[in-house]
Amino acid sequence: MKDKLDHSIDIATKEYVDALLGLSETMFHDFKNILAIISGLSQLSVLDATSPVIKENLNTINKAALDCKDIIDKFYSFINGYNSEYKEDRVFGNIVLNSLDMVKHKINSVAEQDNRIELNLSINSLSKVYCNEYRIRQALLNILINAIDAMEEDGGVLGISLYERVGRIFLEIWDTGIGISDENIDKIFMHKFTTKGVNGTGLGLKISKDIFEDHGGSIFVLSKQNVGTKFTIVLPISETGLIDTL
Ligand SMILES: Nc1ncnc2c1ncn2[C@@H]1O[C@H](COP(=O)(O)OP(=O)(O)OP(=O)(O)O)[C@@H](O)[C@H]1O
Ligand SMILES: [Mg+2]
DSSP, X not given: OHHHHHHHHHHHHHHHHHHHHHHHHHHHHHHHHHHHHHHHHXXXXXXXXXXXXXXXXXXXXXXXXXXXXXXXXXXXXXXXXXXXXXXXXXXXXXXXXXXXXXXXXXXXXXXXXTXXXXXXXXXXXXXXXXXXXXXXXXXXXXXXXXXXXXXXXTOEEEEEEEXXXXXXXXXXXXXXXXXXXXXXXXXXXXXXXXXXXXXXOSOHHHHHHHHHHHTTOEEXXXXXXXXXXXXXXXXXOOHHHHHHHO
């Protein structure tokens, strides 16, 4: 009964969010057209204006219109992040660094408890991956947070290594935390498998795996209890992205 209820709430929420997204897309489009008119006409009028004050005002109007367009572009790509169909060429290393920034507070909070987490970072790729940046970041955050969780008690080293081989990007995220038992290693990508009790939903790795596979990639794990864990993510480099970096 509860599952059924959750499901209908999910559907209602999704329909509502889809309607909002559709509305915002139309709004962004109309706003951009209006801003293009304001910016274009103010630029043209500067050429004919004789008064220095009017010239300055027109330049300010033009700049304000361009700033406004920037804000709309940012908001638009943020909204598109929720649309799993939306993909573009992005430098993968930047997504990794952004994701790391987002978990720094968690690394620091472990450090405050005297269990230092040392960072071992090596980024050796500038290539682009054709992806939905927001979903990839969500997947990376899940793995980074798991690694930090695994070192919460005793601290340790969080390793991030990015490199490329024959048209593919390899990202290794490793930790020297509690590790995963042989018994559990085959279950960690399963829906709702968690060893964290009420602190975990067991959805993180399943969602991450689906996201990487949806991008033509894959994820592998190696782990030894009380030694640590290494996740390796492999993704295809975008063909245009590769040309860009040559
Ligand atoms: N780096 C790691 N070190 C040790 N165990 C790990 C690591 N990563 C994942 N695991 C194990 O895999 C399980 C599943 O991970 P998953 O991210 O799917 O769920 P979770 O972290 O338990 O909950 P959440 O939904 O909040 O992410 C974890 O409960 C943990 O037992
Ligand atoms: Mg998790």
